[in-house]
Amino acid sequence: MTALHGVGVGRGLAVGPVLRMPDPLAEPPTTQSTLGPDAEKERVTHALAATAEDIRARAAKAGGTAGEVLEAQALMVDDPTLRTDVDARIDSGATAERAVHEAFGVFRDMLAGMGEYMAGRVADLDDISRRAVARIAGVAAPGVPESATPYVLVARDLAPADTALLDASLVLAIVTAEGGKTSHTAILAGEKGIPAVVGVTGAEDIAEGTTVIVDAGASEVDVDPTPDAVAAAQRKVADRAARVRTTGPGALADGTSIPLLANLGSADGVESAVAAGAEGVGLFRTEFLFLDSTSAPSVEAQTAAYSAVLAGFPGKKVVVRALDAGADKPLSFLNDAPEENPALGLRGIRSLRASEQILRDQLIALAAAQNANDAEVWVMAPMVATVEETRYFTSLAKELGLKTAGVMVEVPAAALLADRILAVADFASIGTNDLTQYTMAADRMLGSVSSFQDPWHPAVLRLVREIGTAGTTLGKPVGVCGEAAADPKLAVVLVGLGVTSLSMSAPAIADVRDELARWTVDGARDAAQKALDTEDAAAARAAVEALTPA
Amino acid sequence: MPERTVVVASSHGLHARPAALFTQTAAKAGIPVKVTKGDRTVDASSILGVISLGINHGDEVLLAAEGEGADEALDTLEALLLEDHDA
Numbered sequence: 001m002t003a004l005h006g007v008g009v010g011r012g013l014a015v016g017p018v019l020r021m022p023d024p025l026a027e028p029p030t031t032q033s034t035l036g037p038d039a040e041k042e043r044v045t046h047a048l049a050a051t052a053e054d055i056r057a058r059a060a061k062a063g064g065t066a067g068e069v070l071e072a073q074a075l076m077v078d079d080p081t082l083r084t085d086v087d088a089r090i091d092s093g094a095t096a097e098r099a100v101h102e103a104f105g106v107f108r109d110m111l112a113g114m115g116e117y118m119a120g121r122v123a124d125l126d127d128i129s130r131r132a133v134a135r136i137a138g139v140a141a142p143g144v145p146e147s148a149t150p151y152v153l154v155a156r157d158l159a160p161a162d163t164a165l166l167d168a169s170l171v172l173a174i175v176t177a178e179g180g181k182t183s184h185t186a187i188l189a190g191e192k193g194i195p196a197v198v199g200v201t202g203a204e205d206i207a208e209g210t211t212v213i214v215d216a217g218a219s220e221v222d223v224d225p226t227p228d229a230v231a232a233a234q235r236k237v238a239d240r241a242a243r244v245r246t247t248g249p250g251a252l253a254d255g256t257s258i259p260l261l262a263n264l265g266s267a268d269g270v271e272s273a274v275a276a277g278a279e280g281v282g283l284f285r286t287e288f289l290f291l292d293s294t295s296a297p298s299v300e301a302q303t304a305a306y307s308a309v310l311a312g313f314p315g316k317k318v319v320v321r322a323l324d325a326g327a328d329k330p331l332s333f334l335n336d337a338p339e340e341n342p343a344l345g346l347r348g349i350r351s352l353r354a355s356e357q358i359l360r361d362q363l364i365a366l367a368a369a370q371n372a373n374d375a376e377v378w379v380m381a382p383m384v385a386t387v388e389e390t391r392y393f394t395s396l397a398k399e400l401g402l403k404t405a406g407v408m409v410e411v412p413a414a415a416l417l418a419d420r421i422l423a424v425a426d427f428a429s430i431g432t433n434d435l436t437q438y439t440m441a442a443d444r445m446l447g448s449v450s451s452f453q454d455p456w457h458p459a460v461l462r463l464v465r466e467i468g469t470a471g472t473t474l475g476k477p478v479g480v481c482g483e484a485a486a487d488p489k490l491a492v493v494l495v496g497l498g499v500t501s502l503s504m505s506a507p508a509i510a511d512v513r514d515e516l517a518r519w520t521v522d523g524a525r526d527a528a529q530k531a532l533d534t535e536d537a538a539a540a541r542a543a544v545e546a547l548t549p550a
Numbered sequence: 551m552p553e554r555t556v557v558v559a560s561s562h563g564l565h566a567r568p569a570a571l572f573t574q575t576a577a578k579a580g581i582p583v584k585v586t587k588g589d590r591t592v593d594a595s596s597i598l599g600v601i602s603l604g605i606n607h608g609d610e611v612l613l614a615a616e617g618e619g620a621d622e623a624l625d626t627l628e629a630l631l632l633e634d635h636d637a
Binding site: 068069071072075076079080081082107110111114118120121125266288289294301304305 | 559561565566567569570573574577592593595596597598599601602604608634
């Protein structure tokens with residue numbers, strides 16, 4: 001058995017035999033045309049029209065986001081600039097196949113040079129170019145293999161035309177050699193709920209018919225696993241299928257309500273968050289409005305963008321994080337002074353305070369959006385370290401018309417003084433990613449110290465306990481909105497430490513909801529104590545894994 | 551030749567969906583429309599051309615049209631660029 005690694009999409013698990021996507025057609029040869037320009041152009045006209053028609057038919061069948069992506073592809077096939085280029089190449093003696101291949105190639109290379117964001121478009125172009133060339137040559141278009149029985153699809157990369165039509169009842173999982181988190185394969189597989197691991201080194205070498213275990217949660221593909229591993233995986237798959245059907249609000253076995261909220265980065269995720277049963281938004285990151293800009297957007301533009309998210313959650317809570325420009329997401333208009341240790345520098349509330357007008361504008365826009373919508377708006381400041389910062393932020397937010405104002409607890413100093421901080425703030429939300437990096441003194445962006453970045457570490461859990469205890473004593477809500485909340489077992493521990501709500505990416509909600517439903521408050525507290533009593537992250541995890549829910 | 555300078559409002563720039571909408575609208579004008587970002591100019595009805603300009607939120611682009619109805623065509627396209635399709 002060999003374990004291959006990539007980037008997991010979702011938390012699903014699947015086991016089954018591999019079917020490989022056929023390798024793409026060979027590149028059309030550069031031989032001179034023997035038919036003459038007019039005949040070649042005629043072939044192009046027919047083939048492009050048929051290809052566009054074929055893609056539009058797929059678009060209509062797929063619908064939704066996938067349909068829109070395909071519709072845009074059909075426009076690419078019809079592109080007038082592309083056609084002019086194709087005709088020029090044919091006039092110089094190229095065959096129809098070669099001219100179309102080269103003309104798409106020009107744009108493909110241009111987009112590939114524009115970076116990761118364009119990776120999806122590059123795959124689109126490669127796909128439609130292959131389809132058009134296959135159509136001219138009169139051979140079958142490359143595509144998803146035909147099968148009557150369920151299989152794991154292994155491919156170099158998938159284009160939208162492939163993923164859009166995948167039959168989720170037959171495709172158990174998808175493994176691709178290329179692609180990243182923003183590739184179409186990742187996005188559409190996530191949308192269809194098909195477990196996928198993309199960008200897998202070594203995927204090209206998996207032979208047709210091999211049994212594999214695809215574990216999206218672990219970002220791992222086990223090739224040729226032992227019979228025991230297969231049996232264990234099959235039990236997990238059956239177990240998961242039986243339980244992810246649980247719906248409704250998050251609660252423990254004894255009925256204690258633990259609202260499950262979604263993390264959102266823009267209005268794009270609203271639909272999937274609602275579909276996943278999110279009871280609101282626990283972390284609405286507002287950076288997306290600012291990242292591409294050289295100056296802060298206007299109050300009006302911000303109000304409109306916030307309202308777009310709030311409108312999706314009438315009567316529900318939406319926790320908005322004030323602009324968190326920081327080490328990993330610098331904004332030139334907030335702080336462009338080079339820093340030796342940006343994670344310890346002028347970021348979060350510190351940088352907002354240094355540019356107070358930007359913070360004021362954001363809070364004014366949020367108050368306006370709050371008043372124009374039915375959602376309950378909670379606003380919080382990022383990277384608060386002191387009680388004084390808490391007082392500054394919450395009083396400014398209240399002064400500008402916001403009803404509920406709190407802070408993110410990511411700095412150990414704030415966790416240790418949680419009782420003082422929560423005496424001032426309306427609520428606290430724990431950002432476990434930063435809390436872990438600051439507790440362990442390990443830069444979370446630095447690969448060489450990534451083993452320290454584990455929120456299961458009992459030192460991190462002790463700090464969470466400080467915050468949870470303060471919240472319980474003062475009757476103030478304490479949420480968690482870091483990666484930790486998406487780990488079902490760790491979610492139980494967090495609740496045992498006094499956390500009252502959990503926020504995570506939408507696809508993680510079902511698993512966490514299910515796990516919580518197996519535990520009582522006392523059982524969760526016991527699990528938390530067992531984790532606190534250990535000496536490192538691995539031991540804490542093992543101690544809780546060993547427990548039977550109670 | 552009528553021209554217009556516009557700052558793109560769409561929060562994800564002019565990439566997938568907004569680019570499709572923009573080029574379809576330009577094609578409907580029935581007259582040549584060009585769009586320029588920096589030193590590159592492309593046919594506004596070419597989705598590949600428009601995407602390859604890499605137009606992001608806040609970028610300044612120049613629209614130019616020639617022929618009957620050029621001003622109306624530019625009005626429509628300008629309005630489209632000033633709208634945030636991702637909001």
